[in-house]
Amino acid sequence: MVKVTFLGHAAFKIEGSKTVLVDPFITGNPQSPLKGVEDIDKADVVIVTHDHGDHGFEDAVKICKRTGAYFVSQYELVVKSNLEKVEPMNIGGFVNVGGMGVEVAFTPAWHTAGVGDPTGVIIRMDGKTIYHAGDTGLFYDMKLIGELYKPDLAILPIGSRFTMDIYQAAKAVEFISPKFVIPMHYNTFDLIKADPKEFERLVGDKAKVVILNPGESFEI
Ligand code: ZN
Numbered sequence: 001m002v003k004v005t006f007l008g009h010a011a012f013k014i015e016g017s018k019t020v021l022v023d024p025f026i027t028g029n030p031q032s033p034l035k036g037v038e039d040i041d042k043a044d045v046v047i048v049t050h051d052h053g054d055h056g057f058e059d060a061v062k063i064c065k066r067t068g069a070y071f072v073s074q075y076e077l078v079v080k081s082n083l084e085k086v087e088p089m090n091i092g093g094f095v096n097v098g099g100m101g102v103e104v105a106f107t108p109a110w111h112t113a114g115v116g117d118p119t120g121v122i123i124r125m126d127g128k129t130i131y132h133a134g135d136t137g138l139f140y141d142m143k144l145i146g147e148l149y150k151p152d153l154a155i156l157p158i159g160s161r162f163t164m165d166i167y168q169a170a171k172a173v174e175f176i177s178p179k180f181v182i183p184m185h186y187n188t189f190d191l192i193k194a195d196p197k198e199f200e201r202l203v204g205d206k207a208k209v210v211i212l213n214p215g216e217s218f219e220i
Contacts, residue, residue, distance in 0.1 A: 001219050002128040004153065008032045008214035009188040010055055010135070012155060016126040018044040018102050023134070024063055025056035031188050033215030037062045043069040045097050047104060047121055049134030051077055051114035054188070070098045074106065076116035091119060101125065107145055109136035111163070122149050128220050131176065133157060135185065138168035142175035152220050154178040154207075157185035158199050159192030166194055170202035180220060181207045 002016040007024065008031025014020040021043050026032045034040065037059050046060045046069045057073075061081050064071045071083045072095070078088035087097050087104070094103040103124040111118035111134065120134040122145075131151040133142075145151075154176045157163035163185050164172060173181055181203060186194035200209040210218045 002126055002130070003217050003219050004130070004155075004182065005217040006182065006184070006212035006214055007034065010049075010132075010157065010185050012132065012184075014123060014125070014130060016128070018100055018125060019069075020045040020047065020102055020123060020125065021060070021063065021069075022047045022121065022123070022132050023049055023055040024059050025054050026059045029054070029056075029188070031214045037066065040067065043067040044100060045070050045072055045102050045104070047123070047132075048073045048077060049106075049109065049121055049132065050111065050118035051080075051116060052112075052135065055135070057081075070100075072097055072104050074116045074119060080115050091117075094122075094124070105149075107131070107133075108139070108141065109134040110139050111135040111137070120145075122151070124149075128152050130155065130220075131178065133172070135163045138164050138172055140175065142172050146176040146178070151176060151178045153180045153182065155182045155184055158183040158194045158196065159186035159188075160194060161191055163192075166196075166199040166202055169199060170206075173203050173206050178207050180218070181209050182212055182218065183209065 107120040109118040
């Protein structure tokens with residue numbers, strides 16, 4: 001069993017035999033159920049998909065220092081982090097992070113970033129596969145991501161303007177064909193308003209849409 005907790009915006013905690021954080025934007029995140037990074041005492045792996053302020057690079061560095069977690073990101077961001085316990089990577093094959101049994105692979109994402117390029121991420125742990133798409137527009141190779149990794153869960157942005165909107169994200173579900181979908185990256189700010197219920201309606205029976213409020217969890 002793997003437990004996925006929504007920490008608001010694009011931030012997630014994934015707990016199984018290890019604890020994994022993705023895009024831990026906590027400081028300044030109006031949706032964060034946590035008061036600050038000091039609320040995080042345990043993490044084994046911290047992943048940042050791309051260098052934008054709302055994806056938590058700075059908090060990730062602090063969390064890695066507090067918890068001794070591995071920092072996993074593309075090479076350029078790993079260099080920028082100055083951390084020592086790291087797995088520098090890029091879009092490609094899986095890395096078994098620190099030999100701990102958490103396997104991570106980065107995927108393309110159509111977006112921009114400060115340092116380096118934007119990515120999505122595949123996380124395999126305890127026999128479950130999760131695709132966190134990062135920030136991205138819709139692209140047809142999501143079909144390949146579905147074929148290659150067969151994700152149990154896809155976490156997709158739906159807020160439009162900077163990422164897919166609900167219509168494009170519903171098309172993405174068709175391409176990826178996961179069992180479950182959690183929408184993210186919407187309603188954090190006025191610029192990215194979206195209706196997750198309407199997204200759920202558009203997805204229909206293609207997958208089970210799980211709408212989480214910040215702080216809520218779902219088990220796969
Ligand atoms: Zn971004």
